[in-house]
Amino acid sequence: MRLSRYFLPTLKETPAEAQIASHRLMLRAGMIRQGAAGIYSWLPLGQRVLKKIEQIVREEQDRAGALEVLMPTIQSAELWMESGRYDDYGKEMLRIEDRHGRAMLYGPTNEEMITDIFRREVRSYRDLPKNLYHIQWKFRDEIRPRFGVMRGREFLMKDAYSFDLTAEDGVNSYNAMFVAYLRTFARLGLKAIPMQADTGPIGGDLSHEFLVIADTGESEVYFEESFTTMSAPEALDTDSAGLQAIVDSWTTPYAATEEKYDPATCPVSSEKLIKGRGIEVGHIFFFGEKYSAPMNATVQGPDGDTVTVQMGSYGIGVSRLVGAIIEASHDDNGIIWPESVAPFRVGLLNLGTKSEECTSFCDTLYNDLQAAGIEVLYDDTSAGAGAKFANMDLIGLPWQIAVGPRGLQNGVVELKNRATGEKVELNPLDALAKLKV
Amino acid sequence: MRLSRYFLPTLKETPAEAQIASHRLMLRAGMIRQGAAGIYSWLPLGQRVLKKIEQIVREEQDRAGALEVLMPTIQSAELWMESGRYDDYGKEMLRIEDRHGRAMLYGPTNEEMITDIFRREVRSYRDLPKNLYHIQWKFRDEIRPRFGVMRGREFLMKDAYSFDLTAEDGVNSYNAMFVAYLRTFARLGLKAIPMQADTGPIGGDLSHEFLVIADTGESEVYFEESFTTMSAPEALDTDSAGLQAIVDSWTTPYAATEEKYDPATCPVSSEKLIKGRGIEVGHIFFFGEKYSAPMNATVQGPDGDTVTVQMGSYGIGVSRLVGAIIEASHDDNGIIWPESVAPFRVGLLNLGTKSEECTSFCDTLYNDLQAAGIEVLYDDTSAGAGAKFANMDLIGLPWQIAVGPRGLQNGVVELKNRATGEKVELNPLDALAKLKV
Missing domain, CATH: 3.40.50.800 (Anticodon-binding domain)
Structure with a gap:
């Protein structure tokens, strides 16, 4: 591409509204421009990086056996009333009324919609396991959007949803995504550490956040120094014992976010504990029947009985990753792109x-x-x-x-x-x- | 892909709600499922076709020199008040209020937003011509959505916007898109005929619709039989005289939609006139200063004077094309995919x-x-x-x-x-x- 024909409006001055490095650099490098608070247009340079990240995320999902679908951005409110989250979600959910006065919303996530698709189409345990994902824009009406694409309102997310017959199978699906995430972040040139996490509005007992370590991270994290020498698995081992072994090796060393860290109970001596800052780039959940039970997502089991399916969901913040990569890789002169995502x-x-x-x-x-x-x-x-x-x-x-x-x-x-x-x-x-x- | 691991919920029965072939076949072939009226989820088979069409559209836009950006789905209402279209657009526009009570909308098109980006960043005639496009979901709150993805509410559109110093240059940009469209539709296995068209809510004097001829088309069309033997240009001639010659060769034979056809004035004898049915898959406009004047999109000209830029816009209905291809290529047993877009x-x-x-x-x-x-x-x-x-x-x-x-x-x-x-x-x-x- 000839620069004379390109559209690359770089800025010499640092924009006053940008508080963190990635926001400043994305504006200065002509990657994004704000349309409204927390809503951005991606200019050609930014669009290229976004697409490259999206493609790496896609390839690792496909490799892990997940199937790509594409759900719409606008959802009917009915499904959310069924799951009980319509009221729970509060003002972060962008609620919309269409011309006929029907209650709609801009999806902040898709557990309800995918569960509805599943229950309408899948009847038998023979069709399991299934893992369906999509890469689609989401909207969360943050009260105070800030930090550019790191905490925007309209954002691109990869979200996958697994369906299994038993909790054991469900954990295996969870492990497959865990390993896919390690590979994805490594390919993006990032060191991401899985940490036990609160499940928040998604729910469930088993959950990990993946945090990129960067000096300018949004939150404090604590982790064993052994993480610094670990590297992501080369090939995806589809054998369930193999997957579990990889997950174990990454969850045995201590790692905790600020909320979970307690110096009184931390099992790691202070010499071996690194205190750093982290940026959440992925979050995975196994929540069993939380949605499948109220929404009646069942299959016929091997014995002919009706079985409520076991579900998990798996998110990666694709647009957020653009900012996270910059936070992890820049200097005083600008951005330093890893080769895999360079525009x-x-x-x-x-x-x-x-x-x-x-x-x-x-x-x-x-x-x-x-x-x-x-x-x-x-x-x-x-x-x-x-x-x-x-x-x-x-x-x-x-x-x-x-x-x-x-x-x-x-x-x-x-x-x-x-x-x-x-x-x-x-x-x-x-x-x-x-x-x- | 092994079918046993895939998610392909085909139907033996014809769904009662589907009135046209593409809608019936997309439901039966497990390509889409309805989420709400006129809003669809794309299941794996449909998602693959959609992405292949999107990629062909992208390649031909790139080849024509257009630059890919990505604008958000949610826009601030302010820009539309500036252009005067906020009131004009009526109930088809999905209007939204965010948590702070600000007037937003789900973009039905992006003339205002791209004009705003342009006017904030481009200062000089030296930066022209520019053609910026994106492939993004749009929403039009149709009063009676029907025919599946052919007239949905949430739909995927490629929309390009050209900026030129003079009307002559603007027509050249228009011609480049005209030729890119011929190539795009040919690569998709479609025979698309350009027809003079009303400009409707987009505005301007120069405009063509591209219609795919299919027995099951939505509207009646009339065209000279010479179109049946014409084929799309192999390579894109970037010379403006060459572009104009191609456009002339495709606009000289008679072609008109029902609204524009008048037997009393039609210059073609009835033996040489074919009456068929058509499906609109693309629409291009040159509208000069319609948006740039009210929104003050100007550059400094070669003589130092301030020049209002000349604009055009160019749409392709990407999700609609999935349906249009099926309408043009199916039999009693099902869909017949052209190789270029086959899942x-x-x-x-x-x-x-x-x-x-x-x-x-x-x-x-x-x-x-x-x-x-x-x-x-x-x-x-x-x-x-x-x-x-x-x-x-x-x-x-x-x-x-x-x-x-x-x-x-x-x-x-x-x-x-x-x-x-x-x-x-x-x-x-x-x-x-x-x-x-």
């Missing part, structure tokens, strides 16, 4: 737009990079070198290739790694070869 | 699930198909052969491979083309080779 892999800077030779060289390199399947943002504008470098650092592409008339005389370009700051002069073929890896 | 390319039927040999053979073939990158739905269930064939015809995958114990004795499988009904017995390697093409 472009390479930024190509023409530092000699007045030189026909330099421009023609850059045009050729741009075409070569694209032909090699490398996503590249090509700064072909007439801005000065300083502004171009600052802009590239701000938007945080993993690699920068700077081409100037002086280097060209020696047949070299400068390749910079955004994360390490390391710069090397290379001939362009070597630079291309290095990026192709 | 799976191949259906593999194991007709001998009780035979270990047959099952093991099918398992291997299933793996081979997947390894060859062919999307396959594998009916590994214990249903009878008749039910399996009927089910595959209903869901309309382009190819079926039936494997039975008798054929296996002769080393052959049956390959069926869903569209032509043609069946051939082949050895499995030849079947695989044929599908790899």
Whole structure:
């Protein structure tokens, strides 16, 4: 993509309304603009990151055997009256009346709707287990939306819902999602630690939050230092004992959010305990019959008896992750994207737009990079070198290739790694070869 | 995908509420389920088709130089008061009050919001032309939603918005979208004819509707028979004269919707005029300053003067297209998917699930198909052969491979083309080779 044709309204000044790094940087890097309090438009750079995160989340859900559906944003209030949550949910639920005066709402989550789909279509234990997920916009009418996409009102969430015949099977489905989450966050370049959590308005006994550790996290967390050396499982073990073993290895070390941490009962000595800050990016629940019982979601069991299904739900804040990744990976100059979610892999800077030779060289390199399947943002504008470098650092592409008339005389370009700051002069073929890896 | 693990609740009976073929078939094929009037959940098979259509639409927008953004579903009412459409839009607009009593709405379209983004960020004629699009859910509170996804309330739309310095440039942007639409619909396996159209609540002078011709179309259309032999342009000619020539060739032959057709003034003799039925799948508008003037969307022109930008907007009904494709391509037995949007390319039927040999053979073939990158739905269930064939015809995958114990004795499988009904017995390697093409 040529920057001259792109829509990338970066800002030099830090917007006054932004209190945290990700909000500031997303505004400055031209990723988002606010439409109304807590409601954002995603400009091209932000949209690309959002889609990449969405795709990684999708791939790991598919790999774990979940099936993608797509439920609507607007729901009928009736189902929520059936489950009893219509009144419980309070003012966070955006309630709507349609032209015929029917009570509707903008879904803050989908337990009721998916349970309704399930009970209408599934009759037999032979059809279990099932795990259905979707990636759809949700709305929660936060009283004080803030921190950009980290606590917005309209937000993109992946939510999965599992249906099993027995509680044991249900825990297995829970474990499969637990492991999928470890893999998902690792692929996003994040260190996410599962912590026991309160279940809040979703309900149930078994629940974990996944928190990304970042200095600028929203809440205090405490965890054993052994987490720092653990890495996510490479392949998904679908055997239930294998899944349980992975879950055990990640839940045995101590980890707790501020609300759950109590120095009096904490089993870990202070030398081995790390106090940090965390950002919630995922939350999983096993809640058994909480929705299936009141909503009559049953199947015929192997013995012909009617069995109420065991359910769990599994959320990932897709739009929130954009902010969380930035909180975990930025410096004073801007964002540092992990390669897996970078909007472009390479930024190509023409530092000699007045030189026909330099421009023609850059045009050729741009075409070569694209032909090699490398996503590249090509700064072909007439801005000065300083502004171009600052802009590239701000938007945080993993690699920068700077081409100037002086280097060209020696047949070299400068390749910079955004994360390490390391710069090397290379001939362009070597630079291309290095990026192709 | 193994059918035994999939979620495909097909129906034998025709649902009473469905009046048209696409609605009936989408319900019967387990693609959608209604959540509330005109609001649908997309089950796995439907979700796959929807995403494939969305991706083709996206690729052709990108190819035409449009930039993808993502605007939210919920908008502040203020912008609509500025443009004057807040009152005009009437009861079709879903109006919402948030917890603080602020007037919001669920966007039925995005002219106001994109104009606001543009005017806040773009200052100079040097940044023009720009065409920004998104693919997002919209809501129109139809008084009588019907025909399934063809006239739903919550629907997925691709809407693009062009910004130009002059009316001439604006027409060029319009032409680029016109040509992109021809290519898009052709890739979706559709014959879509552009017709001059009323501009309705969007406004402007220059406008075309794209209508798919189908016996079951919603409205009567009249067009010259020469359209039947025209085919969409292969490559996108970005030269403005080239674009204009393509547009001219598609707008010179006569074509009119019922409202615009008048036998007294129709220039085409009755032998050369085809009367058919059409389904609107796209609508493009050039409306100049209709929004940019009241909303003050201006740039500095080359002479330093302030210029109000020239705008157009370009919609494609993505969710509606699922229905339109089915209306244009089905028979008494079910859907006939064009290859480009088929949820799976191949259906593999194991007709001998009780035979270990047959099952093991099918398992291997299933793996081979997947390894060859062919999307396959594998009916590994214990249903009878008749039910399996009927089910595959209903869901309309382009190819079926039936494997039975008798054929296996002769080393052959049956390959069926869903569209032509043609069946051939082949050895499995030849079947695989044929599908790899």
